Amino acid sequence: MSKLCLVTGSSGLTGSEVAAFFHGRGFAVHGVDNNQREVFFGTQGNTRWNQARLQEALPGFAHHEVDMQEYGRYFGLPTCCLRGGCLTGPNHSGVELHGFLSYLVKCNLEGREYRIYGYKGKQVRDNIHSADVAGFMYEFYQAPRAGEVYNLGGGKENSCSILEAFQMAEACTGRKQIYTYLDQARSGDHICYYSDLRKMRSHYPQWRLSRSLPQIFEEITASWRQRLL
Numbered sequence: 001m002s003k004l005c006l007v008t009g010s011s012g013l014t015g016s017e018v019a020a021f022f023h024g025r026g027f028a029v030h031g032v033d034n035n036q037r038e039v040f041f042g043t044q045g046n047t048r049w050n051q052a053r054l055q056e057a058l059p060g061f062a063h064h065e066v067d068m069q070e071y072g073r074y075f076g077l078p079t080c081c082l083r084g085g086c087l088t089g090p091n092h093s094g095v096e097l098h099g100f101l102s103y104l105v106k107c108n109l110e111g112r113e114y115r116i117y118g119y120k121g122k123q124v125r126d127n128i129h130s131a132d133v134a135g136f137m138y139e140f141y142q143a144p145r146a147g148e149v150y151n152l153g154g155g156k157e158n159s160c161s162i163l164e165a166f167q168m169a170e171a172c173t174g175r176k177q178i179y180t181y182l183d184q185a186r187s188g189d190h191i192c193y194y195s196d197l198r199k200m201r202s203h204y205p206q207w208r209l210s211r212s213l214p215q216i217f218e219e220i221t222a223s224w225r226q227r228l229l
Contacts, residue, residue, distance in 0.1 A: 078144035085153020090223035118185025153195030
């Protein structure tokens with residue numbers, strides 16, 4: 001029987017990585033997406049370019065212009081809910097309100113002003129490469145559980161503040177980060193968040209983070225340099 005992979009949000013960062021990951025393992029991949037990032041974040045959040053890239057790069061990839069809801073424990077389905085930290089990677093279409101590492105690097109390369117909202121730029125987030133998200137999904141596929149919920153992020157080891165992110169971006173690009181500081185933090189913004197990965201690692205001990213934070217910065221920088229040509 002052929003193997004089928006249904007990917008929601010397939011034109012986004014993580015969805016495209018998951019689609020490529022499972023396609024490379026012989027799955028028939030069906031992507032479900034309706035480009036809501038452009039609706040929420042404007043033209044800079046548009047992901048149609050990534051959809052076109054997938055359709056060209058993955059023979060047999062099928063795109064479906066729909067939205068979808070998932071079911072879990074109630075029906076005993078082998079599904080899981082992933083509570084993501086900052087999911088990122090080279091194909092991220094970062095904008096000011098979403099995808100801060102990608103947007104930060106883009107601002108750096110373009111000489112554009114990056115705005116820090118409160119906490120003196122010391123707010124901390126964890127960052128996970130989209131390939132590692134796909135890798136965990138594959139581990140789950142091989143040994144599924146019914147209706148589980150996992151934190152999925154970079155954890156403490158892949159965490160940084162905005163000020164630390166400036167330093168890492170500057171190390172990759174050779175350019176100083178241009179920024180302004182606004183003393184008012186964004187509504188609902190936490191000063192420190194990183195994912196507790198203990199449950200996930202106990203259930204799937206084979207899974208590991210394959211990309212360090214410096215590697216993530218290097219890949220994002222290389223991607224933006226290519227896209228901004």
